Amino acid sequence: MARPTAAYRPRRLRLRDGREVTLRAISPADAPEIAQAFERLSAESRYSRFMQHKRRLDPAALDRGVRPRPGRDFAFVATVPATDGIDIVGAAQYVRLEEGDPSTCEFAITVAEDWRGSGLARQLLASLVRRARRDDYTRMEGAVIAGNSPMLALARKLGFTAHPVPDDATVIRVERPL
């Protein structure tokens, strides 16, 4: 049994390039900001996240995304102050891989274009790994576009191994024990 999920206390992070973000758990109130952040993403970033062209975020998927099921799914957002309150500049989430199997979760990470190379993705993924352990997962995996070398390099740095996907050279599966 998973422990009751402890609340995640927001953290201030100073990135490699000196900029600061706040890392905290996602909340239902973030939905409009997530939608805005999606609008700002390049076609390439959207493709990396969804592996298909996404013109808009499906409202049902957005709703699921901002209401992770405690003990099973989790999502972080990285925020910065903005004139309308905050901007979300990065997000990371995991969900249970298969409903029946509580041992493995699947992750995804998205970072806004102008926050690339700041080390934010690394912070997000490292936090995600720690959090998934607390949810009693023993394995984390993810699908990465084969040409996405920065993500593959980051995953390897954080202890993931890369594996080919049978019959599809365009995707690489990364995984690590937790």
Place this chain on the structure above:
Amino acid sequence: MNKPWLAQYPPTVPAEIDFGPLSSLNDVLRAGCTRFADRPAFNSMGTAMSFRQLDEASRAFAAWLQKVAGLKRGDRVALMMPNLLQYPVAMFGVLRAGMVVVNVNPLYTPRELEHQLNDSGAAAIVVLENFAHTLEQVLLTTRVRVVVTTQVGDLLPPLKRVLTNAVVKYAKKMVPRWRVEGAIGFNRALAAGRALSLDEPALDRADLAFLQYTGGTTGVAKGAMLTHGNMVANVLQVTAWMSPNLSDGVETVVIPLPLYHVFALTGCLSFFSKGAQAVLVANPRDLPAFIKTLREAPFSVIIGVNTLFRMLIEAPDARSVDWSHLKLAVAGGMAVQHVVAHRWKQMTGVPLVEGYGLTESAPVAIANPVTIDEWSGQIGVPLPSTDAAILDDDGRPVQLGEVGEIGLRGPQVMKGYWNRPDESAHVFTADGWLRTGDMGVMDDRGGIRITDRKKDMIVVSGFKVFPNEIEDVLTAHPGVLEAAAIGVHDDRSGEAVKVVVVRRDPALTEGDVLAHCRQHLTGYKVPRIVEFRSEPLPKTNIGKILRRELRDSGAAPAAAGHG
């Protein structure tokens, strides 16, 4: 670096190319026109243009661009036409004026044309009148301020010109109505330019020659920056490679592939530098006319893609072509099928020599020796002055015999993509290898075989199609909720585009989807198969699409295409 493939080179092929005095394509032009002055350089619709005539006409056009159109060195000039005599005149004219050629597929839809003109920042365009209506629709939202229009017969002898232009316009009705304020006729520009002097700029190898557009995985075409050095290098590499089979100043080469595509472009420039006559075929899909051209020209070389060679071996009339002068048949752009290679050799007595390259490598990087007796099933070995390696995900060479991504290095490899520093950085490894997106394996003699594709891409008759672009167009249709494009096997085109669509509007039909695609996508990108699904497309729990599962269902009967 160890280059095991050098042992495979025929004796006359050097390990390295030597630029000698050539620092630009203009030097290549000058050398060719001096040496082969009165030989025919290009032939179109039965009319030949000599090297001297090409020299004079391209000089005139270059002078007009500088002195009348007021364009400056480095300005981008788009060329939008099929294989006609106007193409080499305009292309060399642009280069001689120190400007940059932007090749445009004449069948582009307004959406595609607008993107390419804006991305390249083209200041001028030379367009065949037949396609001027496309230009007209987007002109005002681009930076193009000089429009030169040409008619099919413009460079034919006077009587033939008038007749041809009249037939195209009035009998065949191939010129949709158009109106572009201030457009000038190609022949008027040439006439004006003949009276003007040209300030030929001193170019070096680093100067940009072409922005050659190629699709991107993000769905947006990007311009590969090919310099004069890249192009001259590939011309020297290709001519060195072909040297066992070719002699200077005697060959006739048939060019049935469009010159706006990099394979035909560099191929044509290579033969040009050897004093060959290039027979330009504007529309090889008009098979009777194509075969008539082949009958009339005693040709010694032909270039093509698998789809085209297949079309020829299946054409009953092709047996009546005199293949006896043929010395070399070069295949590129897409994988050659075994049955096509076999039947081609049976019909012509000459093997298909398969080569490999990318727009980003100007393009030829790997090829079979031209001295082979039979098609090899490999893409070949690296050309002179070219390195190839099989790389792992970190960009490091794998052990011999292991599969990895093919990486390329050489003087023909581009500088990067126009105005896209991030993607340019991405496409090279830390060691400077160009990542091709193709997976392959190298044998102990340096021969390379392609095994798979890492880039999510569909190759239709040698043209690259990126699923993202198709999905972008499809999801812009209000009746489409969700869509994915995948490649499926096709005997003719190698691969074809299949789309899987989830409707928002239950009344949406296959016809609606295809009509929408035709409006926004060039023909080769338009789906061959449309499948409708009532369920959401298969995805992982976190929402990443599973293309593999879509492809698996592609094996289902073709009836699925009519939903």
